[in-house]
Amino acid sequence: xxxxxxxxxxxxxxxxxxRDVERLVVALHVNGERTELLLPVHxxxxxxxxxxxxLTGTKHGCELGECGTCxxxxxxxxxxxxxVLPVQVEGRAITTIEGMASGSELHPxxxxxxxxxxxxxxxxxxxxxxxxxxxxxxxxxxxxxxxREALAGNLCRCTGYSKIVDAIELAGGxxx
Amino acid sequence: MTKENxxxxxxxxxxxxxxxxKVTGRAIYAxxxxxxxxxxxxxxxxxxxxxxxxxxxxxxARRMPGVHAVITGADLPIKFGILPVTxxxxxxxxxxxxxxGDPIAAIAAVDxxxxxxxCDAISVEYEVLEPVMSIDEALxxxxxxxxxxxxxxxxxxxxxxxxxxxxxxxxxKADHIREDVLFFQGNTHLPMEQHSxxxxxxxxxxxxxxxxxxxxxxxxxxxxxxxxxxxxxxxIGAAHGGGFGGKTDPFAxxxxxxxxxxxxxxxxxxxxxxxxxxxxxxxxHPVLMxxxxxxxxxxxxxxxxxKTALDGGAYGSYGVASTFYTGALQTVTYDIPAYRFExxxxxxxxxxxxPKRGHGTPQPRFAMELHxxxxxxxxxxxxxxxxxxxxxxxxxxxxxxxxxxxxxxxxCTERVMTASGYRIRERRRGxxxxxxxxxxxxxxxxxxxxNDMPHSEVQIKVDRGGVTAxxxxxxxxxxxxxxxxAIVAEELGLQPRxxxxxxxxxxxxxxxxxxxxxxxxxxxxxxxLQAARxxxxxxxxxxxxxMGGAEAVRVGAGRIGDFTFEEASILAExxxxxxxxxxxxxxxxxxxxxxxxxxxxxPAYSYSACVVDLDADPRTGIVHVNKVWIAHDVGRAINPLxxxxxxxxxxxxxxxxxxxxxxxxxxxxxxxxxxxxxxSPTFMDTPEVETFIVETVDPEGPYGAKxxxxxxxxxxxxxxxxxxxxxxxxxxxEIPVTPEKIVEALRRKQKGQPARYGPERFPSIPYPACIxxxxxxxxxxxxxxxxxx
Numbered sequence: 001x002x003x004x005x006x007x008x009x010x011x012x013x014x015x016x017x018x019r020d021v022e023r024l025v026v027a028l029h030v031n032g033e034r035t036e037l038l039l040p041v042h043x044x045x046x047x048x049x050x051x052x053x054x055l056t057g058t059k060h061g062c063e064l065g066e067c068g069t070c071x072x073x074x075x076x077x078x079x080x081x082x083x084v085l086p087v088q089v090e091g092r093a094i095t096t097i098e099g100m101a102s103g104s105e106l107h108p109x110x111x112x113x114x115x116x117x118x119x120x121x122x123x124x125x126x127x128x129x130x131x132x133x134x135x136x137x138x139x140x141x142x143x144x145x146x147x148r149e150a151l152a153g154n155l156c157r158c159t160g161y162s163k164i165v166d167a168i169e170l171a172g173g174x175x176x
Numbered sequence: 177m178t179k180e181n182x183x184x185x186x187x188x189x190x191x192x193x194x195x196x197x198k199v200t201g202r203a204i205y206a207x208x209x210x211x212x213x214x215x216x217x218x219x220x221x222x223x224x225x226x227x228x229x230x231x232x233x234x235x236x237a238r239r240m241p242g243v244h245a246v247i248t249g250a251d252l253p254i255k256f257g258i259l260p261v262t263x264x265x266x267x268x269x270x271x272x273x274x275x276x277g278d279p280i281a282a283i284a285a286v287d288x289x290x291x292x293x294x295c296d297a298i299s300v301e302y303e304v305l306e307p308v309m310s311i312d313e314a315l316x317x318x319x320x321x322x323x324x325x326x327x328x329x330x331x332x333x334x335x336x337x338x339x340x341x342x343x344x345x346x347x348x349k350a351d352h353i354r355e356d357v358l359f360f361q362g363n364t365h366l367p368m369e370q371h372s373x374x375x376x377x378x379x380x381x382x383x384x385x386x387x388x389x390x391x392x393x394x395x396x397x398x399x400x401x402x403x404x405x406x407x408x409x410x411x412i413g414a415a416h417g418g419g420f421g422g423k424t425d426p427f428a429x430x431x432x433x434x435x436x437x438x439x440x441x442x443x444x445x446x447x448x449x450x451x452x453x454x455x456x457x458x459x460x461h462p463v464l465m466x467x468x469x470x471x472x473x474x475x476x477x478x479x480x481x482x483k484t485a486l487d488g489g490a491y492g493s494y495g496v497a498s499t500f501y502t503g504a505l506q507t508v509t510y511d512i513p514a515y516r517f518e519x520x521x522x523x524x525x526x527x528x529x530x531p532k533r534g535h536g537t538p539q540p541r542f543a544m545e546l547h548x549x550x551x552x553x554x555x556x557x558x559x560x561x562x563x564x565x566x567x568x569x570x571x572x573x574x575x576x577x578x579x580x581x582x583x584x585x586x587x588c589t590e591r592v593m594t595a596s597g598y599r600i601r602e603r604r605r606g607x608x609x610x611x612x613x614x615x616x617x618x619x620x621x622x623x624x625x626x627n628d629m630p631h632s633e634v635q636i637k638v639d640r641g642g643v644t645a646x647x648x649x650x651x652x653x654x655x656x657x658x659x660x661x662a663i664v665a666e667e668l669g670l671q672p673r674x675x676x677x678x679x680x681x682x683x684x685x686x687x688x689x690x691x692x693x694x695x696x697x698x699x700x701x702x703x704x705l706q707a708a709r710x711x712x713x714x715x716x717x718x719x720x721x722x723m724g725g726a727e728a729v730r731v732g733a734g735r736i737g738d739f740t741f742e743e744a745s746i747l748a749e750x751x752x753x754x755x756x757x758x759x760x761x762x763x764x765x766x767x768x769x770x771x772x773x774x775x776x777x778x779p780a781y782s783y784s785a786c787v788v789d790l791d792a793d794p795r796t797g798i799v800h801v802n803k804v805w806i807a808h809d810v811g812r813a814i815n816p817l818x819x820x821x822x823x824x825x826x827x828x829x830x831x832x833x834x835x836x837x838x839x840x841x842x843x844x845x846x847x848x849x850x851x852x853x854x855x856s857p858t859f860m861d862t863p864e865v866e867t868f869i870v871e872t873v874d875p876e877g878p879y880g881a882k883x884x885x886x887x888x889x890x891x892x893x894x895x896x897x898x899x900x901x902x903x904x905x906x907x908x909x910e911i912p913v914t915p916e917k918i919v920e921a922l923r924r925k926q927k928g929q930p931a932r933y934g935p936e937r938f939p940s941i942p943y944p945a946c947i948x949x950x951x952x953x954x955x956x957x958x959x960x961x962x963x964x965x
């Protein structure tokens with residue numbers, strides 16, 4: 001659906017200057033909530049989550065699909081939100097870090113990461129937690145090598161990865 | 177609650193106070209902030225490594241809809257720099273650019289795309305100059321003109337020459353003398369978080385939230401460049417996405433967003449792209465090294481002469497300090513009775529180098545450990561034995577006047593030797609083990625700018641039972657908040673979760689010189705300890721008065737004597753009024769009596785020993801690290817979980833430097849300014865690490881604690897290269913140890929050439945005559961040290 005700028009609420013677009021940008025209304029299902037947004041077609045899911053939906057828990061390290069930091073889950077599978085356009089995931093269930101805990105109760109992975117010091121600066125943590133969640137949902141008792149392989153696309157500069165692998169093992173054990 | 181060490185919090189593996197906010201995505205990093213009406217900033221950067229700017233035309237950019245402000249160097253002409261002696265940077269350059277990425281103009285616009293488009297609309301006329309891209313080129317006469325207008329001759333930035341003791345005499349006494357030339361390529365921090373800063377200008381005051389390791393240094397630079405008194409500037413450290421030294425300088429974008437906020441009256445944010453992060457750099461200096469040592473037949477060092485040449489990039493940054501650091505800490509692990517150091521830093525047309533984890537010391541550590549391995553092979557002595565024979569002893573002064581207090585080198589070595597089975601390892605082509613040791617500062621003993629004030633201060637407020645500790649220290653993920661909370665909690669008989677922390681905010685917290693130089697646990701920790709003990713004293717006094725003083729008041733488990741902490745705080749507030757206390761830490765004045773003695777002294781040194789086990793394929797040169805054993809003398813682990821985290825992170829980063837990471841250039845351009853091409857270790861590349869924490873209980877550290885965040889990186893790199901020799905019989909005298917270097921060294925060996933890969937020669941450098949320094953008297957600290965234990 002092609003729309004022009006004037007036909008939608010000025011509140012949404014007040015900062016978008018009158019440029020020749022194609023815009024679309026996209027309905028996103030994020031963390032169980034449905035939201036309709038008017039978006040420039042080229043804006044990435046990463047940018048939309050952070051800037052239009054204030055879901056700043058999703059971080060970015062390169063915006064080129066190289067570091068894994070911006071990982072979110074689409075229908076339970078890890079996707080790099082910096083390489084995804086919202087139209088590609090319209091109507092599909094998207095999970096961000098904000099949707100991982102149940103209310104104030106941490107997901108077992110979050111609990112294990114906190115307990116074992118698997119988050120140092122914490123910047124890569126949301127992406128790694130989501131990738132790990134996806135892993136444990138398809139393989140409840142991964143070996144350490146399987147964990148390393150599943151997370152090979154997520155870089156971390158602080159931890160040396162050891163405590164992350166420990167925490168995923170611990171959480172997997174607790175979730176059995 | 178109380179552990180066998182007599183503490184209830186210290187030594188316990190507790191989660192960080194901000195662990196939940198980090199695992200739930202609630203920690204607010206600078207780029208997560210988006211106040212209403214925020215403008216977005218993009219910076220136009222130089223496409224040339226070296227050029228004069230003839231003109232900048234911003235008129236087209238200014239006319240673009242959505243652009244609110246355009247600034248150039250003329251708007252921010254005052255120079256700044258981290259060191260008082262090298263104030264050589266401008267937030268925006270309008271006369272000359274010195275590397276690809278040097279900032280020229282900045283735009284504030286309603287969104288990032290418009291800001292970027294406006295940058296493209298700026299036209300800059302350059303007179304392109306011949307770039308200087310290597311140490312050799314920098315030492316030679318410039319083809320066009322020098323990069324900087326200070327230093328010299330040619331593009332030399334800094335020359336250092338120091339001699340301690342009788343070096344020539346030491347070489348005369350030697351039974352064997354060996355020379356080696358080695359090279360350590362530069363690399364970068366690669367924090368996961370791109371640098372980001374956001375500024376507001378309200379009521380005539382600038383507020384900046386930034387991803388910085390040192391709010392205080394940013395504060396100072398802003399005051400200078402913006403020409404505002406410091407009391408009209410507030411710098412707040414946002415949640416921090418990784419530094420490793422890379423966010424320790426004040427940066428152009430931090431100054432630019434403040435200026436743009438002042439001009440527009442709106443919040444202005446700048447987040448660097450990943451490519452720009454590679455240009456911001458301040459990372460590991462490429463260093464060419466020459467080392468000559470004399471040893472006796474049984475491997476005792478009689479003299480050492482160490483020469484370094486640092487490729488500094490285009491600006492000073494911390495470079496003068498880095499230069500001294502390439503020569504300072506050799507003596508802190510090995511007893512070197514006579515030592516000569518000559519150092520040189522040159523300017524090149526590359527992003528400036530600065531401090532990265534280990535600041536200036538991983539390069540010489542690599543060189544020295546490999547050099548000693550080779551000497552051991554020359555003499556037919558086991559390299560571990562040779563190194564052990566030369567270990568420094570606790571409570572000594574080195575020949576260059578560095579004061580060693582606690583030292584766990586022997587225990588660290590024993591732990592990794594036993595666990596790894598190094599001495600009984602299987603000898604098979606393609607499989608090898610390497611051993612190395614290291615040491616690092618627990619904070620620099622002298623401040624970056626000369627002053628007599630404390631290096632860290634902590635204030636504590638107790639009010640209705642609530643405890644708040646205020647400190648300028650910045651938690652960059654290493655856990656400095658945990659250390660502060662643990663120390664205050666321990667002293668007040670509480671748990672860390674009971675302590676509210678206010679940190680890294682120049683308006684509300686007292687000074688701390690920041691998260692670099694491994695100084696926070698030692699310095700902020702000591703300041704917190706002092707403040708907490710004063711507060712405890714008031715609480716105990718008030719309770720004692722109430723209880724009649726018949727018995728000693730016990731503090732612990734949330735109680736002070738017969739009262740709960742909250743009741744005790746009410747008694748104390750009634751007795752003393754507002755309950756506040758303050759503590760501070762000033763390092764002891766232990767620097768030697770010579771010019772240049774300010775770099776190297778630290779109130780305490782950590783020690784590490786490491787064994788790396790690896791497979792090296794003789795056909796492909798591919799190295800697979802199987803396991804790393806590391807023992808680290810941290811003095812005392814305030815929180816062993818976080819110490820392990822620091823040690824494991826250091827090992828990982830060291831392996832990246834040893835095997836793959838390179839900040840390298842071709843024709844003036846960065847070869848790989850992206851995370852994909854700048855190879856760093858993934859989960860798959862990082863081996864299991866077995867960590868041993870060794871506690872030597874330092875006499876001056878808080879509860880005996882020393883540093884953990886940098887020292888453990890140092891031994892990994894030489895241990896990898898030694899392990900490759902162990903596996904294949906070739907020396908790789910150049911970091912990183914890449915497959916092609918290994919294959920080339922094997923090819924040379926096969927052809928009967930020297931079985932090594934590395935630099936052939938060290939250039940001729942016009943070092944000045946050495947400043948000759950007498951070694952310190954042997955008993956200099958004996959009495960003082962004995963008294964303080």
